[in-house]
Amino acid sequence: MAEMSKVAMPRTRDELEELAWRARGDLGLGPNDRVPVARLLENVLPDLLDGFEVRVVENCMLGAAEAITDAVRPIITFSESTYDGVYRDQPRPRMTAVHELAHLLLHTGQYQYAFTRRYDPLIDPERQADVFAASFLMPEFAFRTVKTIEEAMKRFGVSREAATCRARSLRMWRLIEAKPQPTRSKKKGTGKRRSP
Numbered sequence: 563m564a565e566m567s568k569v570a571m572p573r574t575r576d577e578l579e580e581l582a583w584r585a586r587g588d589l590g591l592g593p594n595d596r597v598p599v600a601r602l603l604e605n606v607l608p609d610l611l612d613g614f615e616v617r618v619v620e621n622c623m624l625g626a627a628e629a630i631t632d633a634v635r636p637i638i639t640f641s642e643s644t645y646d647g648v649y650r651d652q653p654r655p656r657m658t659a660v661h662e663l664a665h666l667l668l669h670t671g672q673y674q675y676a677f678t679r680r681y682d683p684l685i686d687p688e689r690q691a692d693v694f695a696a697s698f699l700m701p702e703f704a705f706r707t708v709k710t711i712e713e714a715m716k717r718f719g720v721s722r723e724a725a726t727c728r729a730r731s732l733r734m735w736r737l738i739e740a741k742p743q744p745t746r747s748k749k750k751g752t753g754k755r756r757s758p
Contacts, residue, residue, distance in 0.1 A: 570687040582697035593703045599656045618645045628658045631665035638662045653721040664694035700728045
């Protein structure tokens with residue numbers, strides 16, 4: 563049975579990668595630059611997007627959502643804890659913020675509703691926002707230079723899950739299959755030879 567769904571203009575993964583790459587360039591970010599998400603939201607976007615607003619509400623106000631983007635106006639509303647996480651440069655809130663930025667750039671004022679019988683990833687706005695966010699935070703060129711998932715996490719400020727998903731989407735199986743190296747701490751008094 564068909565159900566009414568919110569749909570977006572069809573976009574392939576390659577198209578979304580290109581849009582994310584262009585957005586980075588438009589914002590003055592080089593291919594190896596880590597995205598300063600908080601500064602982007604507070605200082606850059608208000609100057610670039612007419613009427614852009616960031617709103618912060620109590621955690622309970624958005625239900626289970628961490629943030630939402632207005633379907634018509636350039637407004638992103640964050641829960642307090644998510645916005646605090648953006649300012650603390652925490653991985654998940656960074657990804658959430660850029661996911662919402664993707665909705666703003668790709669979908670605000672452009673949503674349509676349609677009856678759909680089956681899932682189509684090309685028109686799914688959530689999938690589009692996820693692909694854009696991953697591409698924006700972890701550009702392919704720069705991501706291909708990392709040697710481990712841990713390096714990607716640190717370099718791009720993303721979670722293990724996000725870095726692993728990005729490696730999977732780029733078919734970088736060597737990163738996924740590599741086991742993280744345990745860190746050993748030296749015990750006091752070791753490492754020095756004592757004379758008898």
